[in-house]
Amino acid sequence: MNETAPVESQGFYTEDMTISVGPQHPSTHGVLRFVVKTDGEVISEAIPDVGYLHRSIEKIGEKVTWHGYVPYTDRADYLAAMFANQVFCMAAEKLAGTEVTRRGEFCRVIACELNRIASHLISVGTFGQDIGAMTPFVHALRERETINNLMEEICGARLTYNYIRIGGVGYDILPETCTRISEFLDHFEPIVDEFNRLLSNNKIFIERLAGVAVVSKEDALSYNLVGPNLRGCGIKWDIRRDIPYSVYPELEFEVPVGTGRVGTLGDSYDRYWVRICELQESCKILRQCLKMLPKGPAIAKVARKFKPPVGECYARVEAPRGDMGFYVVSDGSEYPYRVRIRTGSFTAMSIIDKLSKGIMVADLIALIGSLDVDAPEIDR
Amino acid sequence: MEVKENYQQLEKQFPGKVGDFKGDVPEPYCSVSPESIVEVSRFLRDDAKLKFEVLSDLTALDWPKEEKIQVVYHLYSYSNKSQIVLKVDLPRENPKVSTLEGVWKVANWFEREVFDLFGVIFTGHSDLRRIMLPEDWVGHPLRKDYVEEEEYDGISTQRAPLVEKLLR
Numbered sequence: 001m002n003e004t005a006p007v008e009s010q011g012f013y014t015e016d017m018t019i020s021v022g023p024q025h026p027s028t029h030g031v032l033r034f035v036v037k038t039d040g041e042v043i044s045e046a047i048p049d050v051g052y053l054h055r056s057i058e059k060i061g062e063k064v065t066w067h068g069y070v071p072y073t074d075r076a077d078y079l080a081a082m083f084a085n086q087v088f089c090m091a092a093e094k095l096a097g098t099e100v101t102r103r104g105e106f107c108r109v110i111a112c113e114l115n116r117i118a119s120h121l122i123s124v125g126t127f128g129q130d131i132g133a134m135t136p137f138v139h140a141l142r143e144r145e146t147i148n149n150l151m152e153e154i155c156g157a158r159l160t161y162n163y164i165r166i167g168g169v170g171y172d173i174l175p176e177t178c179t180r181i182s183e184f185l186d187h188f189e190p191i192v193d194e195f196n197r198l199l200s201n202n203k204i205f206i207e208r209l210a211g212v213a214v215v216s217k218e219d220a221l222s223y224n225l226v227g228p229n230l231r232g233c234g235i236k237w238d239i240r241r242d243i244p245y246s247v248y249p250e251l252e253f254e255v256p257v258g259t260g261r262v263g264t265l266g267d268s269y270d271r272y273w274v275r276i277c278e279l280q281e282s283c284k285i286l287r288q289c290l291k292m293l294p295k296g297p298a299i300a301k302v303a304r305k306f307k308p309p310v311g312e313c314y315a316r317v318e319a320p321r322g323d324m325g326f327y328v329v330s331d332g333s334e335y336p337y338r339v340r341i342r343t344g345s346f347t348a349m350s351i352i353d354k355l356s357k358g359i360m361v362a363d364l365i366a367l368i369g370s371l372d373v374d375a376p377e378i379d380r
Numbered sequence: 381m382e383v384k385e386n387y388q389q390l391e392k393q394f395p396g397k398v399g400d401f402k403g404d405v406p407e408p409y410c411s412v413s414p415e416s417i418v419e420v421s422r423f424l425r426d427d428a429k430l431k432f433e434v435l436s437d438l439t440a441l442d443w444p445k446e447e448k449i450q451v452v453y454h455l456y457s458y459s460n461k462s463q464i465v466l467k468v469d470l471p472r473e474n475p476k477v478s479t480l481e482g483v484w485k486v487a488n489w490f491e492r493e494v495f496d497l498f499g500v501i502f503t504g505h506s507d508l509r510r511i512m513l514p515e516d517w518v519g520h521p522l523r524k525d526y527v528e529e530e531e532y533d534g535i536s537t538q539r540a541p542l543v544e545k546l547l548r
């Protein structure tokens with residue numbers, strides 16, 4: 001048989017295969033599906049199919065009161081519920097001109113940064129698991145468990161907090177809890193190094209990620225990538241620093257950006273590395289907050305029938321998955337006229353179609369993990 | 381102050397197409413005529429001084445009383461740290477506006493979402509399908525007058541009678 005002749009002439013033929021991946025593949029970070037066209041192991045197209053977790057949170061917003069909507073915002077992104085709480089309250093406060101108490105602001109930052117650590121731990125842990133490293137996932141979840149316990153102490157819930165309310169926070173943080181948070185930080189900071197030894201500097205891990213799915217700066221802007229995904233491309237943009245809100249201007253922290261540490265700038269590893277660096281920055285912020293925590297009431301006096309004047313506003317915070325924005329419109333009644341939630345995962349998901357062209361099937365999983373997309377946040 | 385200048389420059393650049401500037405509200409915005417939204421956006425992105433690099437958000441508002449649907453664009457400039465809000469008024473009966481896909485790629489998904497939930501048609505869009513809801517869904521849920529069908533594909537969308545009884 002002539003081996004150099006094309007296979008077609010030997011009676012064989014090849015064609016692209018269309019495979020449905022999902023809707024519940026363990027590595028897809030929630031319920032989402034891809035229609036993947038492959039030529040052997042090489043992907044020619046991966047079309048994301050989202051919407052499996054659509055709960056119409058935006059429509060619910062038109063049916064419940066302003067105060068009553070806070071628990072629903074938890075469900076937008078259940079890995080980082082605190083941020084949705086905060087950004088909705090910030091939007092409502094901006095509309096009504098409500099002042100947040102100073103202690104309330106600090107409590108918010110403490111709760112949010114703890115939540116950020118928890119969310120990033122899930123992100124980097126599952127990322128390792130996605131590409132075959134089981135152990136770091138267990139380590140990450142062990143640390144997250146401690147944070148969940150702390151959260152339970154702060155607000156009584158472990159995942160969907162309903163902690164941040166319009167005007168401040170629901171419950172004050174007790175001195176004992178502060179001690180426990182600081183003990184956790186003492187314990188956790190060395191763990192990041194352990195994580196680096198286990199995962200970040202692991203040769204197999206690096207080989208799998210270096211140079212995979214590189215996002216250029218232009219694409220990052222055009223697709224509006226936000227948060228660690230944007231910073232992974234080398235763009236130094238952090239809302240906490242650049243559009244300061246809450247008490248962040250008083251705190252000192254670095255904004256880590258991707259540098260092409262092991263491969264190309266903007267590859268999957270850079271996005272992962274930014275998250276690891278942010279773990280340490282969050283610890284720094286927490287330590288400062290615990291030191292600076294002022295005395296006073298945790299929540300301002302807010303009318304039970306909260307009726308912001310007619311108007312609209314857009315508030316944004318730096319959530320673990322980047323710029324989370326709430327666009328709220330008030331018609332002066334007890335109910336919001338419209339609540340729009342803009343999330344980082346939604347835009348991150350839309351770039352996958354472009355990035356997946358020409359990569360291997362196994363790299364698709366690495367790509368999804370590195371973008372840290374979270375299905376509930378995409379579908380809302 | 382600087383925010384106001386951005387809007388004023390825009391009004392001067394596109395007379396008759398951009399107007400109705402509201403500045404005495406928490407967040408200023410201006411209206412853009414539907415046929416010139418692509419042109420205005422491209423100008424805002426490419427202008428050496430304004431540099432609105434990203435489309436932060438694209439959504440819509442339904443105003444049944446005024447018989448209109450407003451498509452709202454939130455643009456952000458990382459270089460100048462400023463935001464600009466553009467609104468396009470469309471008739472409620474037949475809302476149609478050109479796509480911004482050619483200016484920002486992310487508009488593709490944002491517009492699909494607005495199409496799905498509000499029924500706004502984006503002309504020239506490469507892939508205008510529903511994104512959140514199944515393809516055979518009837519209606520656009522975020523419209524104010526949307527009434528949920530009693531069942532979808534033989535599955536009741538109403539609360540089961542037994543649960544109703546228990547609640548009573």
